[in-house]
Amino acid sequence: DRCVGFFDGTDLFIARPGDGYQRACYCGHKHKHALKFQNVVTPDGLFLHLFGTWEGRRHGMTLYQESGIDEILPDFLVIDEDQYYLYEDAACMTYLWLEAASHMFLTHVQE
Numbered sequence: 001d002r003c004v005g006f007f008d009g010t011d012l013f014i015a016r017p018g019d020g021y022q023r024a025c026y027c028g029h030k031h032k033h034a035l036k037f038q039n040v041v042t043p044d045g046l047f048l049h050l051f052g053t054w055e056g057r058r059h060g061m062t063l064y065q066e067s068g069i070d071e072i073l074p075d076f077l078v079i080d081e082d083q084y085y086l087y088e089d090a091a092c093m094t095y096l097w098l099e100a101a102s103h104m105f106l107t108h109v110q111e
Contacts, residue, residue, distance in 0.1 A: 002084045009060040011035070014035060037053060051063060
């Protein structure tokens, strides 16, 4: 009812990079070379925020912290004193403006 977008990280898989970038771009979690992006997409498919590219070895929370979006979202998602939020995967930290599926499910079950 108050979800206004989707927060996600995206891996763009690449062939083995040259010029010394092979180790930096290797994502051990996916076992592939990649470049990473962070994005916020509205339900109608528009990009609200896009941050990247970063090396594939970086964690999604590193991108979140480096993007500075944490300083923008709290005020941006309060409309008429109502707190709206972005839906994100359970791997990220949750705030009032970032909700994960497991946290939403538990909230609705307890009500």
